[in-house]
Amino acid sequence: MNALQAATLAAAGLDVFADEPVRLDHRLLRLKNVVLAPHLAWLTQETLQRSIECALRNVKKLRAGLPPDNRVA
DSSP, X not given: XXXXXXXXXXXEEEOOOSSSSOOTTOGGGGOTTEEEOXXXXXXXXXXXXXXXXXXXXXXXXXXXXXXXXXXXX
């Protein structure tokens, strides 16, 4: 926040916050060098298609007894 206010950091684009939804009185909302988007900013037709393809690929791998892609343990 301080770096944005001092322009040490020129700008920021954010879509994830510690507390969601962002409070209307949050200091970031007043900064002209910050762009805020809801947490679903990633959703486009292309990313949805890739997500579906990944899910289907993982279902096929699991059915074959293989570990899924991008496994988080």
